[in-house]
Ligand SMILES: *[C@@H]1O[C@H](CO)[C@@H](O)[C@H](O)[C@H]1NC(C)=O
Ligand SMILES: *[C@@H]1O[C@H](CO)[C@@H](O)[C@H](O)[C@H]1NC(C)=O
Ligand SMILES: *[C@@H]1O[C@H](CO)[C@@H](O)[C@H](O)[C@H]1NC(C)=O
Ligand SMILES: *[C@@H]1O[C@H](CO)[C@@H](O)[C@H](O)[C@H]1NC(C)=O
Ligand SMILES: *[C@@H]1O[C@H](CO)[C@@H](O)[C@H](O)[C@H]1NC(C)=O
């Protein structure tokens with residue numbers, strides 16, 4: 176990294192903060208803006224436009240701690256996705272909704288019914304709560320009786336072999352699965368699903384009839400993983416397994432980001448690294464993380480802490496649903512110690528699962544992730560969280576939970592906010608470029 180670029184970033188950063196705060200005041204409430212083309216608006220679950228935002232605003236500490244404990248459950252879930260195993264993770268502590276962080280507006284049926292579904296890059300499935308559901312959290316469900324294009328699929332169909340635990344209820348194919356600490360039972364169904372302006376006829380999804388636990392996203396899940404029944408597989412001819420998103424910061428809840436489906440209008444000037452597929456966790460998007468820099472200093476991380484391993488499932492994934500990046504112990508401790516050293520050994524405190532917090536200003540300008548063929552330099556907004564009063568600043572990363580299966584580093588959504596992340600599956604590459612997520 177050339178010094179002039181650092182200087183440029185140092186100069187531009189205060190400007191972008193200024194822009195953010197000015198823009199927040201100007202952007203009108205636009206929660207009902209129709210999605211255009213193949214681009215969907217993406218909202219944070221705590222956004223003004225989200226029906227799932229807390230009824231009383233959470234304090235900063237509360238929301239950080241809540242997001243951390245959701246992450247803990249998600250990490251256990253992601254680790255459990257090892258071929259041949261089915262570990263049901265135990266949700267910790269209080270009953271909280273552990274759904275993924277971002278939602279998109281999806282229309283289902285004829286005439287269309289709108290649901291705000293959680294977007295999850297680490298899951299293949301599409302499912303929505305349906306009429307007749309027992310235990311679904313939301314009163315907003317898809318009423319299949321009101322759709323003229325809805326049908327339940329029979330047990331003899333090929334799709335019935337692609338769902339977990341299929342059973343026959345009468346002649347309807349039904350299945351069940353666990354998600355986070357929850358389980359659902361659903362009919363395998365088909366209907367027209369409309370994403371932005373694109374109708375997708377005969378889309379196959381789970382129509383939830385029974386749900387238990389608190390991890391089920393209230394209005395359904397839109398999995399962007401890569402398995403046979405995933406959205407990508409079902410829209411191969413339309414979107415060619417290419418999509419990108421820009422995730423808005425949870426600090427600017429009036430902003431929406433975007434999910435852009437298909438090859439059209441994807442960025443041309445974008446840096447790429449190789450996208451890997453790991454047979455042990457075949458839904459997940461693996462990348463080859465080879466190093467981390469704190470400021471200009473390359474951290475001395477044992478290579479085995481980052482190594483991609485198709486036999487164990489080890490390596491690094493990029494995930495839209497985890498909030499704070501998790502590194503396996505040896506990597507995290509090395510990064511954290513370098514961070515502390517560069518802070519001149521200033522007094523460190525902790526907050527929840529964060530162990531590197533300061534009451535003095537943090538002077539480290541950047542953290543860089545080194546991937547094969549691509550370095551991504553993050554500005555402070557992508558690696559620090561500040562209390563609203565500005566009195567505490569924490570390094571927003573943590574150690575991955577101890578895991579009997581295999582090591583997994585997760586590049587999480589706080590680290591991706593205000594970047595465009597392009598998943599180009601046919602060319603096995605992942606693109607990253609900085610972008611201030613706004614309404615289109
Ligand atoms: C969001 O917009 C509303 C009205 O448009 C405004 O009252 C509120 O202060 C804004 N919130 C933030 C966090 O900018
Ligand atoms: C609507 O669907 C449910 C199945 O969930 C069924 O039990 C019910 O009878 C249907 N209602 C009407 C009016 O068709
Ligand atoms: C899920 O399906 C399996 C196989 O059909 C069945 O044995 C099990 O009882 C089901 N679990 C739930 C919670 O419905
Ligand atoms: C799901 O399948 C069962 C068994 O065929 C049926 O009774 C129920 O009405 C179906 N639910 C919906 C929403 O279609
Ligand atoms: C920080 O602490 C380490 C280990 O105690 C020491 O070697 C180093 O000189 C200290 N750095 C500063 C800037 O005080």
Ligand SMILES: *[C@@H]1O[C@H](CO)[C@@H](O)[C@H](O)[C@H]1NC(C)=O
Pocket residue numbers: 176545548549550
């Ligand atoms: C990434 O940074 C490292 C260390 O600064 C450097 O050696 C490498 O050439 C850079 N890679 C790219 C693709 O820029």
